[in-house]
Amino acid sequence: MLQLIILLVAQTTVLLAVSPFLVGLIRKVKARLQLRRGASLFQPYADLAKLFHKQPVISTTTSWIFTATPYIVFASILTAGLLVPTFTSQMPMNFAGNIIALVYLLAVGTFFLILAGLDAGSVFGGMGSSREAIVASLTEPAMMLAIFAIALTNGSTNVSTIVHKTALLEGIVTDPSPHLMALAALFIVALAETGRVPVDNPATHLELTMIHEAMLLEYSGRYLALLEWAAGLKLAVFLSLIANVFAPWGIATTVTPAAMGIGLLVYVMKTATLAVVIGIIECMFAKLRLFRVTDLLGVAFILALLGLLFFYILRS
Amino acid sequence: MTKTEFSDDLLTTAFPGILKNHPICTQSSHFVVPKDLVPAITHYIHTQPSLRGRLTLLWACDYRPVRETYGLYYLFTLERSHHWVVLSTETAGTDRLFPSITPHLHAAQWYEREIRDMFGLIPQGHPDLRRLVRHEHWRKGTHPLRKDFSWDATLGRQQGEHHFRHIEGEGVFEVPVGPIHAGIIESGHFRFSVAGEPIMQLELRHFWKHRGVEKLFEQQLLIEAVPLAERVSGDTTVGHALTYCQAVEALLHLEVPRRAKYLRALFLELERLYNHLGDIGAMCNDTAYALAHAHCGRMKEQIMQLNDRFTGSRFLRGVIQVGGVTRDIENTQLTKIVEELNQIQQDFSEVEAIILGNASLTDRLETTGILNEQTAWDHAVIGIVGRASGMNYDLRRDRPFAAYDELPVNVALYRYGDARARLRVRGDEIHESIRLIREMRDKIPGGPIADQPSSSPNPGDWTLAAVEGWRGEILYMVMAGEDGRIHRCKVRDPSFVNWPAIQWAVLGNIIPDFPLINKSFNLSYAGNDL
Numbered sequence: 068m069l070q071l072i073i074l075l076v077a078q079t080t081v082l083l084a085v086s087p088f089l090v091g092l093i094r095k096v097k098a099r100l101q102l103r104r105g106a107s108l109f110q111p112y113a114d115l116a117k118l119f120h121k122q123p124v125i126s127t128t129t130s131w132i133f134t135a136t137p138y139i140v141f142a143s144i145l146t147a148g149l150l151v152p153t154f155t156s157q158m159p160m161n162f163a164g165n166i167i168a169l170v171y172l173l174a175v176g177t178f179f180l181i182l183a184g185l186d187a188g189s190v191f192g193g194m195g196s197s198r199e200a201i202v203a204s205l206t207e208p209a210m211m212l213a214i215f216a217i218a219l220t221n222g223s224t225n226v227s228t229i230v231h232k233t234a235l236l237e238g239i240v241t242d243p244s245p246h247l248m249a250l251a252a253l254f255i256v257a258l259a260e261t262g263r264v265p266v267d268n269p270a271t272h273l274e275l276t277m278i279h280e281a282m283l284l285e286y287s288g289r290y291l292a293l294l295e296w297a298a299g300l301k302l303a304v305f306l307s308l309i310a311n312v313f314a315p316w317g318i319a320t321t322v323t324p325a326a327m328g329i330g331l332l333v334y335v336m337k338t339a340t341l342a343v344v345i346g347i348i349e350c351m352f353a354k355l356r357l358f359r360v361t362d363l364l365g366v367a368f369i370l371a372l373l374g375l376l377f378f379y380i381l382r383s
Numbered sequence: 384m385t386k387t388e389f390s391d392d393l394l395t396t397a398f399p400g401i402l403k404n405h406p407i408c409t410q411s412s413h414f415v416v417p418k419d420l421v422p423a424i425t426h427y428i429h430t431q432p433s434l435r436g437r438l439t440l441l442w443a444c445d446y447r448p449v450r451e452t453y454g455l456y457y458l459f460t461l462e463r464s465h466h467w468v469v470l471s472t473e474t475a476g477t478d479r480l481f482p483s484i485t486p487h488l489h490a491a492q493w494y495e496r497e498i499r500d501m502f503g504l505i506p507q508g509h510p511d512l513r514r515l516v517r518h519e520h521w522r523k524g525t526h527p528l529r530k531d532f533s534w535d536a537t538l539g540r541q542q543g544e545h546h547f548r549h550i551e552g553e554g555v556f557e558v559p560v561g562p563i564h565a566g567i568i569e570s571g572h573f574r575f576s577v578a579g580e581p582i583m584q585l586e587l588r589h590f591w592k593h594r595g596v597e598k599l600f601e602q603q604l605l606i607e608a609v610p611l612a613e614r615v616s617g618d619t620t621v622g623h624a625l626t627y628c629q630a631v632e633a634l635l636h637l638e639v640p641r642r643a644k645y646l647r648a649l650f651l652e653l654e655r656l657y658n659h660l661g662d663i664g665a666m667c668n669d670t671a672y673a674l675a676h677a678h679c680g681r682m683k684e685q686i687m688q689l690n691d692r693f694t695g696s697r698f699l700r701g702v703i704q705v706g707g708v709t710r711d712i713e714n715t716q717l718t719k720i721v722e723e724l725n726q727i728q729q730d731f732s733e734v735e736a737i738i739l740g741n742a743s744l745t746d747r748l749e750t751t752g753i754l755n756e757q758t759a760w761d762h763a764v765i766g767i768v769g770r771a772s773g774m775n776y777d778l779r780r781d782r783p784f785a786a787y788d789e790l791p792v793n794v795a796l797y798r799y800g801d802a803r804a805r806l807r808v809r810g811d812e813i814h815e816s817i818r819l820i821r822e823m824r825d826k827i828p829g830g831p832i833a834d835q836p837s838s839s840p841n842p843g844d845w846t847l848a849a850v851e852g853w854r855g856e857i858l859y860m861v862m863a864g865e866d867g868r869i870h871r872c873k874v875r876d877p878s879f880v881n882w883p884a885i886q887w888a889v890l891g892n893i894i895p896d897f898p899l900i901n902k903s904f905n906l907s908y909a910g911n912d913l
Contacts, residue, residue, distance in 0.1 A: 097673060100674065101673055101674055101676075101677030101678075102677055102678070102681065103677060190558050190559065190560075194558070194894065264671045265671070265743060268671035270671070270673070271671065272565045272566040273565070273566065273669065273898040274560070274564075274565055275560065275894050275895055275897050275898055276669070276895040276898055349671075349673070350673060350674045351674075352671075352672070352741075352743045353667070353670035353671055353672040353741065353743040353744040353746075353747050354670055354671035354672075354743075354747070355743065355746075355747075356746065356747060356893070356895070356896065357580060357893055357895045357896075358580070358893065359746070
């Protein structure tokens with residue numbers, strides 16, 4: 068019991084602590100590739116601290132949804148994060164939910180964010196909400212199919228069971244093509260869900276082009292801090308999912324301090340590598356036209372579907 | 384028969400009632416016409432196939448208290464010969480009406496509304512008589528350019544509402560943007576009517592920062608107003624100062640030394656370079672392609688630092704003066720400038736290859752914000768935006784000023800009219816400007832850099848000057864007053880002409896592409912609002 072609690076606390080702490088770092092790292096990589104020096108890697112922590120100390124301003128036209136949303140979004144994404152293994156595959160919350168729960172926990176956050184975007188009645192919030200709804204409805208099926216392709220090979224829909232088995236090389240197929248297809252699909256989904264280029268531009272000041280940021284425009288102070296942190300958490304959740312499902316090696320499969328230590332180190336390295344890759348992608352591509360985003364997410368869906376098909380073809 | 388005589392004869396034959404006057408400058412004709420003939424004559428000049436006059440400027444002038452009249456002036460540039468035709472007419476001070484030419488000459492719409500706001504003269508038959516410059520909170524009867532309006536008067540306030548055009552229907556929404564924006568941009572209001580994301584209508588509401596520039600000119604001496612001209616639009620310091628100085632020099636019969644003319648061309652090209660580089664970077668940034676933005680930003684900064692080193696001002700302030708220039712650039716310095724620009728050109732060629740080769744960026748730029756040739760012609764669109772839509776105008780070639788008579792310019796011209804065409808015009812002009820500066824280094828003569836004015840003009844003398852600034856054609860009409868003062872100065876930044884055209888370029892595009900389209904036009908708010 069005690070062990071479970073300690074693991075739970077450790078998992079939560081790691082997610083909360085690592086997520087701003089990943090955001091800072093992507094910014095740093097982008098800055099470096101643009102010949103800029105860039106802000107410190109730890110700037111996002113300072114930003115969060117600053118925002119928590121600021122007084123929030125709330126429009127008088129808003130309802131309870133507006134003030135409740137930051138907490139709901141933050142809590143749902145953090146809970147989703149507890150279903151995804153980070154440094155150990157011995158997940159204390161494994162019993163609590165599988166992939167479907169994970170997908171819909173993330174969807175709860177998105178749903179409330181969409182409502183909050185509409186709640187203040189500002190033009191930009193509404194535009195952001197309608198766009199976010201398009202993107203979210205298209206990422207969901209692609210994400211489900213991609214994880215199902217992996218789940219089939221491992222015979223479980225629980226993420227930590229999948230990771231645990233893959234790490235121990237149990238039930239792995241000789242041909243990795245379903246995995247590769249699912250990886251590509253999930254990576255595209257991750258870019259879309261976390262609002263990165265080429266789907267959304269987190270660095271823009273142009274309200275008319277925003278998706279995620281447009282919904283946050285009315286927020287300030289600690290509410291904004293929570294939402295920014297939640298966005299970072301979402302990034303961390305997706306990167307952990309990709310890193311550990313497709314490359315679980317190094318993760319702690321036993322509950323010993325040494326294995327945990329190595330697991331933590333490897334985890335940070337893996338997610339950091341993925342963050343660098345995202346930073347490079349953001350420098351290589353322009354943002355897609357809004358209506359081309361559906362094409363990109365369609366590609367993700369097809370890739371995930373192919374992954375599923377390959378599994379059956381390879382098995383027979 | 385020369386082209387000038389040919390077009391003049393056409394006009395005098397078609398309209399026997401008009402009177403040929405002394406031309407106001409070279410390559411131009413001036414006619415005095417009766418007021419009620421104006422619509423017919425302007426229509427004729429605009430549509431007659433061998434003339435095809437483009438409305439270039441329309442301005443009014445208050446002659447009171449000397450005589451009880453207002454003057455109205457119409458300037459056309461003829462399509463083929465680039466010859467100027469000025470029509471002037473008068474309306475009695477008590478009769479505040481004049482016939483509108485907007486119903487058949489679309490390009491006149493903002494000019495006539497501006498005249499209505501600033502002088503209280505009413506264009507009869509104008510289809511849209513809402514206030515333009517004079518926002519609704521200005522008191523009724525406030526017309527700042529009338530001579531009986533004191534320049535330092537405080538404007539009273541009143542309640543008023545601007546009536547936007549509405550599109551109604553299921554699923555049609557209005558999206559108001561501005562005049563306060565999130566970025567460091569100027570104040571302008573854009574009102575979109577959208578069905579989902581596609582734009583059905585865009586209506587502009589500008590003129591939030593009316594500074595009374597034209598009224599301030601009237602308080603100045605002819606030879607002292609250069610700093611004011613420099614501040615009309617900060618990014619076009621040289622363009623505006625140069626146009627103003629050329630007008631004043633024409634009034635004072637000043638001959639600018641050749642060396643000064645070359646230096647003026649040099650400063651104008653440096654201004655073009657830093658602005659074009661910044662624009663290309665900013666366009667890439669609006670598509671989230673930050674790499675090109677960073678590199679273009681660096682090159683822009685290099686040129687601004689170069690400006691600072693050789694002239695003492697990053698924005699080239701204070702380098703142009705009436706009669707010449709204030710700073711000499713020695714030939715050794717010129718060689719250094721050329722060396723640096725060669726390096727920048729090399730870097731820019733690389734960045735340009737990356738920009739034009741990037742598929743995702745090309746997808747964003749192509750077919751975005753198309754301004755077709757007919758719409759461009761109807762709005763008399765000029766400058767970069769015009770040249771991207773097939774409007775083949777460049778004053779450096781068509782009506783050479785400064786040293787451009789000895790420096791032939793290859794004009795960049797594209798016909799697609801989309802954001803990519805506007806980016807390519809800028810790219811080509813960067814190469815051309817650097818080539819021109821190299822040519823200047825080889826051709827620049829020695830000698831003095833300024834001439835002192837000795838005469839003073841007769842009150843009532845007026846002239847026009849035009850310069851191809853980096854945005855396009857800048858025009859100044861300067862009329863001399865008593866004791867070397869300015870009686871009237873009409874300032875026309877190319878932005879004033881090109882702003883309305885953006886309302887057509889965005890139709891059918893989606894809202895998230897608007898910032899990119901707006902950036903590809905990159906028009907000045909300050910130069911427009913005056």
